[in-house]
Amino acid sequence: MALILAVVGCLVLFLGWAALPLLPSLIEARRRTDIKPLRVVRTSDVDIRHFAKAFQAWVEGHLGEALAVCRAGGGPVQGQLGDGTPYVALPDGAAPALTTPPTGPVSCGAVVLGSGNLSLPPRALFPHEAYAAGSVEVGEQSVCRAILAGGDLQLGRGCWSLRWLHARASLLARESCALHGRASADVSMRLEEGCRFERLHAPTVAFGTPVPPTPVSQEREPYTATDVPNLVEDAAGRWLVRRRLEIPAHRLVKSDLVVTGELRVGAGTRIVGNLKSHGDLYLAAGVVVEGSVVAGRDLSVGRGCDIRGPVVAERDGRIEAGTQVGSAKRPTTLSVRGLEIEAGSVVHGTVWAHGGGLVLPRPDAADPAAGPAKGSN
Amino acid sequence: MTRDRFPSHLRAWLAALGAALVVCGLVAAVAALPSDTPIPLGPRSPRPWYVLAMLVPLYAILLLICVYFIRHYWFTLNRLHGTQRHPYLDIDTADWPEVTVLVPAHDEEPVIAAVLTALLEVDYPPGRLHLLPVNDRSRDRTGKIIDEFAAQYPGRVVPFHRKKGEPGKAAALRDAMKRVTTDIALVFDADYVPGHGLIKQLVAPFFDPEVGAVMGRVVPHNVGQNLLTRLLDLERTGGYQVDQQARMNLKLVPQYGGTVGGVRRRALESVGGWRVDTLAEDTDATFRLLRGGWKTVYQNRSECYEQVPSTWPQRMRQVRRWARGHNEALWAHAGHLLAGPRTCFREKLDGWLLLNVYLMSPILLLGWLLAMALWYLGETRPGLIVILLVTSYSALGNFAIFFEVSAASYLDGSRARVRLLPLIMLGFLVGLFAISHETLLQILLPRRPGARVRWQKTEHPHTINDGGDEWP
Numbered sequence: 001m002a003l004i005l006a007v008v009g010c011l012v013l014f015l016g017w018a019a020l021p022l023l024p025s026l027i028e029a030r031r032r033t034d035i036k037p038l039r040v041v042r043t044s045d046v047d048i049r050h051f052a053k054a055f056q057a058w059v060e061g062h063l064g065e066a067l068a069v070c071r072a073g074g075g076p077v078q079g080q081l082g083d084g085t086p087y088v089a090l091p092d093g094a095a096p097a098l099t100t101p102p103t104g105p106v107s108c109g110a111v112v113l114g115s116g117n118l119s120l121p122p123r124a125l126f127p128h129e130a131y132a133a134g135s136v137e138v139g140e141q142s143v144c145r146a147i148l149a150g151g152d153l154q155l156g157r158g159c160w161s162l163r164w165l166h167a168r169a170s171l172l173a174r175e176s177c178a179l180h181g182r183a184s185a186d187v188s189m190r191l192e193e194g195c196r197f198e199r200l201h202a203p204t205v206a207f208g209t210p211v212p213p214t215p216v217s218q219e220r221e222p223y224t225a226t227d228v229p230n231l232v233e234d235a236a237g238r239w240l241v242r243r244r245l246e247i248p249a250h251r252l253v254k255s256d257l258v259v260t261g262e263l264r265v266g267a268g269t270r271i272v273g274n275l276k277s278h279g280d281l282y283l284a285a286g287v288v289v290e291g292s293v294v295a296g297r298d299l300s301v302g303r304g305c306d307i308r309g310p311v312v313a314e315r316d317g318r319i320e321a322g323t324q325v326g327s328a329k330r331p332t333t334l335s336v337r338g339l340e341i342e343a344g345s346v347v348h349g350t351v352w353a354h355g356g357g358l359v360l361p362r363p364d365a366a367d368p369a370a371g372p373a374k375g376s377n
Numbered sequence: 378m379t380r381d382r383f384p385s386h387l388r389a390w391l392a393a394l395g396a397a398l399v400v401c402g403l404v405a406a407v408a409a410l411p412s413d414t415p416i417p418l419g420p421r422s423p424r425p426w427y428v429l430a431m432l433v434p435l436y437a438i439l440l441l442i443c444v445y446f447i448r449h450y451w452f453t454l455n456r457l458h459g460t461q462r463h464p465y466l467d468i469d470t471a472d473w474p475e476v477t478v479l480v481p482a483h484d485e486e487p488v489i490a491a492v493l494t495a496l497l498e499v500d501y502p503p504g505r506l507h508l509l510p511v512n513d514r515s516r517d518r519t520g521k522i523i524d525e526f527a528a529q530y531p532g533r534v535v536p537f538h539r540k541k542g543e544p545g546k547a548a549a550l551r552d553a554m555k556r557v558t559t560d561i562a563l564v565f566d567a568d569y570v571p572g573h574g575l576i577k578q579l580v581a582p583f584f585d586p587e588v589g590a591v592m593g594r595v596v597p598h599n600v601g602q603n604l605l606t607r608l609l610d611l612e613r614t615g616g617y618q619v620d621q622q623a624r625m626n627l628k629l630v631p632q633y634g635g636t637v638g639g640v641r642r643r644a645l646e647s648v649g650g651w652r653v654d655t656l657a658e659d660t661d662a663t664f665r666l667l668r669g670g671w672k673t674v675y676q677n678r679s680e681c682y683e684q685v686p687s688t689w690p691q692r693m694r695q696v697r698r699w700a701r702g703h704n705e706a707l708w709a710h711a712g713h714l715l716a717g718p719r720t721c722f723r724e725k726l727d728g729w730l731l732l733n734v735y736l737m738s739p740i741l742l743l744g745w746l747l748a749m750a751l752w753y754l755g756e757t758r759p760g761l762i763v764i765l766l767v768t769s770y771s772a773l774g775n776f777a778i779f780f781e782v783s784a785a786s787y788l789d790g791s792r793a794r795v796r797l798l799p800l801i802m803l804g805f806l807v808g809l810f811a812i813s814h815e816t817l818l819q820i821l822l823p824r825r826p827g828a829r830v831r832w833q834k835t836e837h838p839h840t841i842n843d844g845g846d847e848w849p
Contacts, residue, residue, distance in 0.1 A: 025796050033793045034794040038789055048469075294587075308472075312584075
């Protein structure tokens, strides 16, 4: 009997020991503490205006009365939000009061609301959101967390925005501003030279002052599949090309083009289709692409190019002056890792520069119709 | 601009992989030596021929398993620490092309209205979105509900009542595709409810002229039903969050899954259209597109719910169907893939490994049998058996690999559910034997060319199973 008990005891001990690592599994299987399906995001917060819309709704819901008092001529209204954050609602054209701490920058520690137009002083820090029913003008070298303008929004030279900006009309960022996060406008946007940015959206996003289109010869020789070296396949409206391809200048290509190496398109060539390269992609001056441009590595776009479809580069992009991406009627998306774009270019739609974008000064010495783009043939 | 061909993190991974390979090789070599004798310095007595005949395939199996082992570690590390590729996700503004959404529905009365309603509310230019619900020989009210929508939204909802023809989703899609006039066709199962921005996310990759198909992420909805659904939830998490996204990151071969995705019509037609004589038309389409030089893109953030099987017999049937279909794709495409001019080396390698996934189950069983037989024949190499066991445990688990599941749960922010991980071994063993059984049957009793495929609909808790078209 004792022997049987000993054997059974050993067996139980062994089974218990063996099951020990499974204990968390067995407990979870029994308790069922984590049985909800993973959350699928059904409403899209990738909309660039997502924060602006949410802030607008919040202002109307929580501070609508304060704004109404201001609008009725009641003077500034001050108070505190539920979490203790102060707010100040200002009448049309007024500027918020600033505090000067013993150390650190001059700042306004309140959420700033303007019942009409709003003017934010220069060289000040605004760590909370700002809202105006009318236009907003920010003095030079100020730093703002986020601004929603019911009209135009103007940032003075050297301003920084930390989270987002939205203007219901136009947005102007003067020289050397830094627009971190999102910046959008319902009508148009202009970023002057030296501005840095990440994500932009407006029907028209101008970098510097737009330059007139580069005159390009409309005479183009057809470029057919028989002209393509290393052509693997011409099927389903697409040319598949192994390794590198260089299309000469002033050609007309009527096909989608997929190149497994580097792709160079000569000056003045017109592509009636879409372009894709696994390697770097170079468009020389005056190239017209009626479809999309997708680069597996870097993208270089010469002066005065016209790209109608989305532009995607998995690495960095450089766009020279006079280039237009999308059109007013057919806005599109430009998405690259890092972007250097010369003043004088225009994008209609969305610009993404995940690693940061920079507006370069336009090389005035160069003649738009002269030399090809960097790296072009 | 950065022009470094091998970034530093990639060099580090290559170095780590090389070191791991060397260590694995050394361990395997030492373990393979007789454990009870010193390292032989002189000539040894030759082994009997039958021992050699078993040793060589065992080493080959061990090597193959190590390849999968490294592959899945690579995927997991890439997902955790590598650069994540979502090149088309930013395209939120564009001149959106016309697109047709196909919704194959066979007796889907309880859910068809929900998917059509959701599709009518998505963020896409209304004039460019055409809904084509496919009433595939339904015997319930599915057809009537579809007709009600068509009457309410004329021009936007154009039904296709399929009253005869071969059974199965592939055949229904093939017939429905004849009515599609747009270049892009998306496919949703009737039990999916697409989110507001999903259509744009799935269409965006088609601006790339090399993309032939796009696939979103499928998320199980009936997780809490029982232990099986919870285990399948973990498997799906690993399969999509890590495996598919890693293949997208590494420019390998993400797989088109037949739903929550879409195809470029002219691409598919250029490689022969939908095949109806296969049980895995999605895998078949992936590889035919790949061989034709068209890429499949995986969009990890394009998520949609699905119902997973909730009983073991359903699961067994599903796994066996997948195994048979996948193996058919293996026979059909492996050779052509390796020899084809339109794919690069890494795609050939990954595609070949992907095609062989289901074949690995019987190979693994064979490895275990060989190891045991050799043990009893006096080849006392315990290290060999231990390595085989450990690597096979670590490298295979149907689709979802154990460390992939862990990493995926971490990435998804799930905490408690990953505690069920050891129990996945249960599903692994069931799958191992089901797949091995099916593969052996397939080898011993191959289907005649052109023979009709008998389709088995995966039952969902809310769907009506007619019990017909059962697949043996």
